Amino acid sequence: MKKFLFLSALVTTGLLSASAALSQDWTSLKEASRNIRSVKAEFLQKRYLQILTKPLLSEGRLFFYAPDSLKWEYFSPLRSVMLQKGTTIQIYNFSEGVWKPEMTQAIESRRMVLAEISQWFQGRFDESKAFKHDYSPGPPARVTMVPGEGINRFIQRIEIVLSARPGVIDRVEIEEPGGSRTSIEFRNVEINSSFSSEVFEKP
Amino acid sequence: MIRRKGLDICLLGFLILSAGCVPISKTTLSPGSPDDLPGCYAIFPGEPWESVHRIEATLRGGGSSSLLGVTKGEPSERRLQSLLLTPEGFILFDAERRESGIAVRKAVAPFDSSAFARGLMEDVSLLFLPPRVKPTTWGKEMDGAMICNWESPDDSHTEITGSMESGWRILRRNKQGEVIKEVVLNGPFVNGLASRMELRAFKPASYRLRMTLVQPSP
Numbered sequence: 254m255k256k257f258l259f260l261s262a263l264v265t266t267g268l269l270s271a272s273a274a275l276s277q278d279w280t281s282l283k284e285a286s287r288n289i290r291s292v293k294a295e296f297l298q299k300r301y302l303q304i305l306t307k308p309l310l311s312e313g314r315l316f317f318y319a320p321d322s323l324k325w326e327y328f329s330p331l332r333s334v335m336l337q338k339g340t341t342i343q344i345y346n347f348s349e350g351v352w353k354p355e356m357t358q359a360i361e362s363r364r365m366v367l368a369e370i371s372q373w374f375q376g377r378f379d380e381s382k383a384f385k386h387d388y389s390p391g392p393p394a395r396v397t398m399v400p401g402e403g404i405n406r407f408i409q410r411i412e413i414v415l416s417a418r419p420g421v422i423d424r425v426e427i428e429e430p431g432g433s434r435t436s437i438e439f440r441n442v443e444i445n446s447s448f449s450s451e452v453f454e455k456p
Numbered sequence: 457m458i459r460r461k462g463l464d465i466c467l468l469g470f471l472i473l474s475a476g477c478v479p480i481s482k483t484t485l486s487p488g489s490p491d492d493l494p495g496c497y498a499i500f501p502g503e504p505w506e507s508v509h510r511i512e513a514t515l516r517g518g519g520s521s522s523l524l525g526v527t528k529g530e531p532s533e534r535r536l537q538s539l540l541l542t543p544e545g546f547i548l549f550d551a552e553r554r555e556s557g558i559a560v561r562k563a564v565a566p567f568d569s570s571a572f573a574r575g576l577m578e579d580v581s582l583l584f585l586p587p588r589v590k591p592t593t594w595g596k597e598m599d600g601a602m603i604c605n606w607e608s609p610d611d612s613h614t615e616i617t618g619s620m621e622s623g624w625r626i627l628r629r630n631k632q633g634e635v636i637k638e639v640v641l642n643g644p645f646v647n648g649l650a651s652r653m654e655l656r657a658f659k660p661a662s663y664r665l666r667m668t669l670v671q672p673s674p
Contacts (some may be wrong), residue, residue, distance in 0.1 A: 302547075
C-alpha cells in the first residue's frame with residue numbers, strides 16, 4: 254500500500270503537471286487537461302535521503318495515452334518499467350540481459366491507484382479521495398497536493414512547479430515526513446504527440 | 457506458519473540454490489608477519505563512507521528481484537545503516553546495526569520480520585565490516601595474495617583470500633566447518649568499496665545477491 258502510494262505520487266504528479274498552464278486559473282486548467290490525449294516526457298529524479306550526502310539520481314521517461322495507458326520507465330541506476338494498459342498492470346526489471354517480471358505483491362494496489370490517477374489526469378480532481386489540491390498562480394504557478402489522513406504518514410505534500418510553457422512543468426517535489434524528499438525534473442515534454450500503442454504492451 | 461513461510465521466501469529472501477557446499481581446503485597458517493596484517497583488512501573501508509548499490513537478488517526457482525541498496529558505515533564504531541529501495545525510490549527497509557543490536561526504523565511487508573532484518577544486517581556486516589577480533593592466522597602467498605583466517609567466539613570461521621589484482625573471496629563457515637556464505641569481490645575499488653560483489657548464502661536459506669556499486673561517496 255505504501256509503495257503504491259509513493260509510486261502514484263510520482264506518476265500522478267508527472268501527468269497532472271503536464272496538463273497545467275501558467276496563465277490559467279484552476280477551472281481552465283482542468284478544462285485544458287481534458288484536451289490532453291497523450292504525454293511523452295523524460296525525467297530526472299533526485300531522491301534526497303538523510304543517509305546520503307548526495308541525492309540518488311535516477312533517469313527515465315514516461316508515456317501516457319488517455320484514458321488509462323501508462324508507461325513509467327527508469328533507465329538508471331536500475332532499469333525498470335511499469336506498464337498499464339486498461340486494467341492490466343505489468344512491472345519488469347532488466348536483469349542479466351533480459352526483462353524479468355517483478356515479483357511484487359503491489360500489482361493490484363498499483364492498478365487501483367492508476368485508475369485514480371487517470372481521473373485526475375482528465376481533470377476530475379474533485380473525485381480524488383486521496384489528495385486535496387490548491388492552486389497558486391505564481392509566478393511560477395504551482396499546484397500543491399495535500400494528502401488526507403493515513404496517506405500523510407508517507408507523503409506530506411506534493412508541489413508541482415509549472416513552467417511558462419503551457420502544458421509543461423519544471424519540476425515536482427514530493428515531501429515525506431522525516432525530511433526525505435524527491436524531486437522530479439521533466440524535460441522534452443511532448444503533449445499530444447503520436448506514438449505506437451505498443452509502448453504500453455512490452456518493456 | 458504463514459509468517460514463517462513469508463520470512464523464508466523473503467530473506468529478501470533471495471534465492472535458493474540448493475547446493476550449499478563449497479569444498480575448501482582449510483589452510484593452516486601460523487600468525488603471519490605484522491607487516492602483512494593490514495592486508496587482511498584491505499577490502500573493508502576504514503573511514504566513514506556511504507554507497508548506493510544496484511542489487512539483483514535471485515530466488516528459488518529462478519525468480520529474481522531488483523532493488524537499490526543504500527548503505528552508510530562508521531567503521532570505528534562498527535555501525536552500519538542500510539536501506540532497501542524500489543526503483544521508484546520508495547523505502548522498503550531501513551535499519552541500523554550498532555554494537556548494542558539492530559534497530560529497525562522502517563520495514564514494509566514482506567521485509568518486516570525480525571529474521572529478515574537480522575539476516576540482511578548480517579550480510580551487510582559480512583560485506584563491509586571485518587570480524588571484531590584479530591585474525592588467528594594470516595600470510596601472503598608468493599603472488600602477493602593474502603590468506604587470512606578468523607575464529608569467532610562462537611566457533612564460526614571467516615576466511616578472506618585474494619588481492620586487489622585478482623579479486624577477493626570471503627568465506628563464512630559454521631562451527632561444523634561448512635561454508636554458509638561466500639562473497640566474491642571484484643575491483644576496481646572506489647573509495648575503498650568494491651565495484652562488484654556477489655554474495656551466495658547456502659545455509660540456512662539459499663540465495664544470491666549481485667551488487668553493483670553505482671554511487672560511492674566518501
